[in-house]
Amino acid sequence: MARDTDALRTGGRRGEPAVRDGDGARVLLVSANREKAPHPVYPLALDYLRESLQTAGHRCAVFDCGLAENPAGELEAYVRRWMPDLVGISIRNVDNSDSSRPKLYVPDAVEAVAAVRRASEARIVLGGSGFSLFPHELLSATGADMGVVGPGESVLSEIVSRTVAGEDPSGLPGLARLDGDLFAATPPAPPARPPAAPGRDEGLLRRYWAAGGPVNMLTSRGCPNRCVYCTYPMLDGPAAWARDPADAADEIAALNARFGVDSFFIADSIFNADPLRPRMFAGELLRRKLKVRWTAFFSPAGMTADAAAALKASGLEGVELGAESLCDVTLRAYGKFFSAADAVKCVQACAAADLPCLVYLILGGPGETEETLRETLSRALELPRAVFTVFCGMRIYPGTPLHGLAVREGIVSEGESLLEPKFYFSPALSRGLLEARCAELSRRPNWLIAGHGMEAREKMAALFRASGAKGSLWHLLRP
Numbered sequence: 001m002a003r004d005t006d007a008l009r010t011g012g013r014r015g016e017p018a019v020r021d022g023d024g025a026r027v028l029l030v031s032a033n034r035e036k037a038p039h040p041v042y043p044l045a046l047d048y049l050r051e052s053l054q055t056a057g058h059r060c061a062v063f064d065c066g067l068a069e070n071p072a073g074e075l076e077a078y079v080r081r082w083m084p085d086l087v088g089i090s091i092r093n094v095d096n097s098d099s100s101r102p103k104l105y106v107p108d109a110v111e112a113v114a115a116v117r118r119a120s121e122a123r124i125v126l127g128g129s130g131f132s133l134f135p136h137e138l139l140s141a142t143g144a145d146m147g148v149v150g151p152g153e154s155v156l157s158e159i160v161s162r163t164v165a166g167e168d169p170s171g172l173p174g175l176a177r178l179d180g181d182l183f184a185a186t187p188p189a190p191p192a193r194p195p196a197a198p199g200r201d202e203g204l205l206r207r208y209w210a211a212g213g214p215v216n217m218l219t220s221r222g223c224p225n226r227c228v229y230c231t232y233p234m235l236d237g238p239a240a241w242a243r244d245p246a247d248a249a250d251e252i253a254a255l256n257a258r259f260g261v262d263s264f265f266i267a268d269s270i271f272n273a274d275p276l277r278p279r280m281f282a283g284e285l286l287r288r289k290l291k292v293r294w295t296a297f298f299s300p301a302g303m304t305a306d307a308a309a310a311l312k313a314s315g316l317e318g319v320e321l322g323a324e325s326l327c328d329v330t331l332r333a334y335g336k337f338f339s340a341a342d343a344v345k346c347v348q349a350c351a352a353a354d355l356p357c358l359v360y361l362i363l364g365g366p367g368e369t370e371e372t373l374r375e376t377l378s379r380a381l382e383l384p385r386a387v388f389t390v391f392c393g394m395r396i397y398p399g400t401p402l403h404g405l406a407v408r409e410g411i412v413s414e415g416e417s418l419l420e421p422k423f424y425f426s427p428a429l430s431r432g433l434l435e436a437r438c439a440e441l442s443r444r445p446n447w448l449i450a451g452h453g454m455e456a457r458e459k460m461a462a463l464f465r466a467s468g469a470k471g472s473l474w475h476l477l478r479p
Contacts (some may be wrong), residue, residue: 012183024057028084030075030116031064032109032128033092038460038473039213039465040066042205044154044267045090045128047198052153058160064200065112067208072115079119086123086160087116091130091138097395098424100451105130106141106419113142123163127152133397135185138177139421149174150188150235191222191237196244197251197354205259212465214265214295214472215255219248219281223269227324228335228366228401229394229424232269245277249284249343263317263471266296270322275302278301282314293317295472300346301338308353318356318475321346325361325372326379333367335401344379351385356475358387364395364434366405368426377437387477389448390441392434393423446477 031043043064050060063078065071078086089112096103109126116124128148131138135149146169148155155172162169169175173189184397197217209215220242223232255261272278278298285292295318308319323343325331331340343359350357361380363373380388396406398418406412406424416422425431442452461473 008092024059025085025160026083027053027058027160028079028087028122029060029062030087030112031062031092032068032089032112033105034066034071034108035093035103035105036066038461040208040211041092041213042208042216043090043092044198044216044218045092046464047200048153049088049090049127050200050201052157053160056157056161060156061124062204063254064204065108065207067204071108072111075112076115078121079116079122084122085164086125087120088125088127088156089113089116089144090128091126092128094130094134094138094419095395095421097313097421098315098391098450099393099421100423101454102421104421106138109138110142114143117143121191125156125159127156127232132188132235133231133399134417134419135176136183137417139176139183141419147176148188149176149185151191155189177411191241196247197254200255202259202420205255205261209259209261212468212470213265214293214439214470215259215261216265216267218267219243219245219271219277220268220273223257224273225337226335226401227271228333229362229397231397231400234399236269242274242277245281245284248281249288249290252285252292252294253290254349255289262292264292264294265472266294268296270299271296272298276440278311279307282316282394284301285314290315293471295320297322298346300343303346304348305349305352308349308355312353312355316355318358318380318472319346319350320358320360322360324365325363325368325376327372327375329369330367330372332363334362334365340375340379343465344383347383347386351383354437356387356478357385358474359383361388361390362392362394363438364391364392364425364429364431366402366424366426367428369428370430373429373434373437377441382465384446384479387446387474388441389450390438391450391472392438393425396422396424438468446479448474448477451459 029046031046046062053060061082063075068074068358091109094106105110113124124144126144131147132149135147139147155174158172159169176185222237222241224238252264292315294315297320300321324334326340326343328340347357394402396403402424407414438449441447442449464473
């Protein structure tokens with residue numbers, strides 16, 4: 001774990017200024033995420049937060065619950081040693097969005113807050129994408145002092161400065177509080193352009209790389225699309241901020257040279273939202289003659305065999321395609337801007353370039369019927385070189401178009417909390433038929449069906465990683 005090596009001191013009580021042994025406050029950033037499937041995810045958001053806090057003159061340490069054998073006990077002991085003035089806890093997801101095998105992550109956040117409370121009276125601030133979607137519910141469940149909805153880099157720094165000075169942080173953008181049953185939150189700050197390449201926590205990065213997962217990074221933030229189920233436009237804004245491809249390639253080169261990392265995951269919502277950027281990025285990697293591998297989420301529009309070949313030459317080892325359906329009727333109902341033909345052509349272009357392609361499908365969502373399901377699966381089975389990951393039903397998140405539809409159709413009520421996962425299934429499609437088709441497809445080695453044999457697949461992946469395999473593993477299932 002990262003650790004500030006300055007002399008330890010006593011933190012202040014909640015509501016009182018802390019006793020400081022120098023300029024700036026001591027801030028502990030905690031990643032509550034413990035999920036390790038399909039691979040451990042490096043807490044990149046904490047790097048951006050730490051960068052902002054350190055720029056403001058504060059001192060930071062990071063504790064990652066996902067790397068701890070006993071998260072609550074180790075976190076409590078760490079807080080007692082480091083004595084922070086304020087603790088920020090990031091909640092990445094509240095569940096796994098899987099209707100067939102739901103896994104809840106809120107108890108992990110509750111446990112993290114309780115561990116801090118046992119060891120310190122420092123203020124606790126929640127944040128992260130999961131918190132931004134459910135601020136009222138998560139403040140109530142955890143008992144944290146406050147939280148930040150939306151971008152947290154600049155807001156958290158100001159919360160720290162005011163709290164340590166004994167001042168009230170009320171009125172800051174995105175600040176959420178719960179006083180008894182009274183919940184209040186100010187409008188969030190607009191998404192801001194973060195530092196291009198935040199400083200990485202060296203200890204954490206080395207441990208994540210040793211665990212085998214690809215190292216994640218951002219080259220853009222924001223999504224202009226309006227898919228009915230998606231929260232990215234709410235969380236990151238509709239307008240995409242994009243880094244210079246040369247700057248992104250420089251970050252890869254630096255991480256490769258310093259840490260030996262050679263597998264990267266581009267965590268942008270859509271890497272090719274600007275169709276010119278992927279080729280420019282690939283060109284920068286080739287110019288530097290970097291021997292690295294990378295993967296990203298792509299939209300199918302505009303992908304050709306020539307483009308796929310050019311990207312592959314730069315180290316692209318797999319295209320992750322959020323198609324969700326291969327039927328135009330369903331795609332329109334899902335709010336997609338591309339056609340089934342676009343998706344098929346993209347997969348075929350990848351196959352022509354011998355580039356692995358992973359296609360995500362969500363079956364049984366709005367507009368799905370027996371006929372549309374048949375059309376999607378028929379087209380999918382004509383793409384034998386692709387790998388498919390399938391979810392049944394759509395997780396309903398507050399504020400999305402899907403939420404509005406679910407309210408109108410009486411699936412959920414207007415004020416109903418969605419923290420406990422609720423899923424939309426098309427009333428025009430038999431759940432029994434959907435389940436039967438998924439059971440059949442799960443027997444195919446290149447089809448990953450949620451709820452069907454995934455435990456065995458995850459154990460196999462763990463064995464691969466234990467033997468030294470690094471990066472994404474799904475391409476190993478490609479026929």
